[in-house]
Amino acid sequence: MILIIHAHPYPQRSRAGRTMLEAVRDLPDLEVRSLYDLYPDFDIDVAAEQAALLRADLVVWLHPVYWYSVPAMLKHWFDVVLLRGWAYGEGGDALQGKHCLWVATTGGRASSFTESGVHQLPFDEFAAPIRQTALFCGMEWEPPLALHGAHLIAEDEIAAAASAFRERLTQWSAVPHAKREIWRPNDFE
Ligand SMILES: Cc1cc2nc3c(=O)[nH]c(=O)nc-3n(C[C@H](O)[C@H](O)[C@H](O)COP(=O)(O)O)c2cc1C
Incomplete structure (x- = not known):
């Protein structure tokens, strides 16, 4: 089962994230x-969130990047759901071996995530705390999907990203469990 944890504070105003979500909802x-x-x-509801995670093979974190990180609700979700003794630490093996796919939309263009760009660092540097959260909980980190310049790019570019996301999830479901470690998808960045 694929579980999408979607965190957008204004879903009705979302363009990129909403298109991404709607592209996969019927899978x-x-x-x-x-x-x-x-x-x-x-x-x-911590128990409900943990139960959903237990059902999942692939956990997707889908959200806009806010201040180089996750929106406050997703940070709160990390804090209260990924508990010691459940997600990490002694006896905390509930998420071991599950896969995690980070799907982020940004306002900054890809070119702004460079040393000379306005954000000064490669985007991967901002991924580090999120990646490490998954790894610390024993999850397998899938190559992330990032849709940059989300409110600058044209509808067809968003649609292409959304369709790549759908393809990614479809392929993931089709790959036999034993082969997942070596499977590497095409990114759309
Ligand atoms: C509070 C706030 C903080 C933001 N911080 C960042 C940021 O650090 N880096 C960035 O590239 N975009 C930033 N953005 C832009 C959003 O990431 C962008 O609007 C969003 O990904 C667009 O997706 P949507 O159409 O689903 O809302 C920020 C937007 C808001 C409202």
């Missing part, structure tokens, strides 16, 4: 949990 064996819809008061 079989896929569950979407839109955190801001589920928990408008930030009161996350």
